[in-house]
Amino acid sequence: MPATARKNTPRLRDGVVKRGTTWSYVIRVKDPATGVSKPRWVSGFATEEEAKAARDEGRIKARHGQYTDRNRITVTAYLDDWIGSHAVEIKPRTLLDYRACIRLYVTPHIGHLPIQAVRPSTISKLYRDLLTSGGRDGQPLAVATVTHLHAVLRKAFRDAVIVDELISSNPVERAKRPRVQSQEPGTVWTIAQLRAFLATARQHRLFAFFHVAAYTGARRGELLNLRWTDIDLDAKKITITGSTAVIGGERVNGTTKSGRTRVVSIDDVTAAVLHQRKGDQAAEQLQAGGSWRGTKEGYVFTTGWGEPVYPDIVTSLMTKLIRAHNEPDQGPQPKDQLPHARLHDLRHLHATTLLLCGVPVHVVAARLGHADPAITLRVYAHVIRSAEAAAADIFAQAVKAAWEPAVSKPVSKSPFPERTASRKGALTWEPPIGIEPMTYALRVRCSGRLS
Secondary structure, rough: OOOHHHHOOOOOOOOOOEEEEEEEEEEEEEEEOOOOOOEEEEEEOOOHHHHHHHHHHHHHHHHHHOOOOOOOOOOOHHHHHHHHHHHOOOOHHHHHHHHHHHHHHHHHHOOOHHHHHHHHHHHHHHHHHHHHHHHHHHHOOOHHHHHHHHHHHHHHHHHHHOOOOOOOOOOOOOOOOOOOOOOOOOOOHHHHHHHHHHHHHHHOOOOOHHHHHHHOOOOHHHHHEEEEHEOOOOEEEEEEOOOEEOOEEEEEEEOOOOOEEEEEEEEOHHHHHHHHHHHHHHHHHHHHHOOOOOOOOEEEEEEOOOOOOOHHHHHHHHHHHHHHHHHOOOOOOOOOOOOOOOOHHHHHHHHHHHHOOOOOOOHHHHHHOOOOOOHHHOHHHHHHHHHHOOHHHHHHHHHHHHHHHOOOOOOOOOOOOOEEEEEOOEEOOOOOOOOOOHHHHHHHHHHHHHH
8 A cells, every 4th residue: 555545544543544535434233133232333523522532431331232233214213103103002081192293393393403412411401392382372281291292202112112222211200390289179069069960961862871971980981882782780890991982073992991801880869860871762763763873882871873982972971961950941050050061070079979978999990990009198198197087086085985994993093094903912013004014123123112
């Protein structure tokens, strides 16, 4: 090689070399499959110091088996691939929600960045910007929405670490997310208000829906997915196997929120209401004749033509029934007006009533379909706290009830126990029931005090 060519060749010094206007580094990384170490070149650094810092970081990660090859895939490109690969596992409504979150809040802000360039500070700044002006027309975005976005990004970047091995750590987990104050369920009706609502709803053909919702605590989509084969009126139980949602204007059936099937017991009144509903549906089918549009699955709650009911119908119907109670067409308005309530509040009312009546939390959780009783504890913590106020009195009453039968003699006004004669005639102490047996030293001190 000529001398001039050797002079123009960049020299590699301690794994760092300048190529053109940028700096590069090289390290050796062991292949986990073969165990053979191979060189890995990384370029594009503006200064030698940046290249050396990246080289040192790469050497440490390579030594601990955490090194990842450099990749220029952007955040938007990776999230699109991530959603596509999980489309089979994620429920359709959840999938639609994930796409909307990424399209509205991620792509406009950090979608152009390489995923390997995302740092915890990048995610923290994203949250701050969204809370300041990330909503519609530059309005602040709700904290709950940012918290939900945080959950979506945490899942996606976790797969980028564990599954795709594009990054060595999850920057979302170390980002500063907005502080969320625990939100307790809103004002729930009293039992008297529930009875007044159901009395008004009894005039509607979908009365059974609202009755079953209040008496089982099931979700809206779970009830609309019920078939008659899921109901055993003799055994008084309902098997909840799935849920119904609307996506793109179409009714879609899927699994329950927890992905599990559960059995919910019903009382005699609810069984009678469902029995009446079955008879009314048969009468509607007979009246419709050839125009009946019922399906083979045999949905419990259908329209007058046998079609499955859409979720939005029962949601809006509850508002109309409350208005019908407060503003009847005939007669004076009732003095006790029903406050506004959502359909989901019937579920809260069911859970709150059971907890206040002393039903164990794990039983309530199983009835509501919570995957973990900790969810029930977190959502209904305010109910459990209100029950704690009576805990001290309950314990004191239990101790008093167990103590009184054991005491056959009147309680002495003296603060000291009774004295009894020993074998030698000396007065000694006899501890009352429930007190730790007296030691020798204490017996001597007490005997001296009596003498």
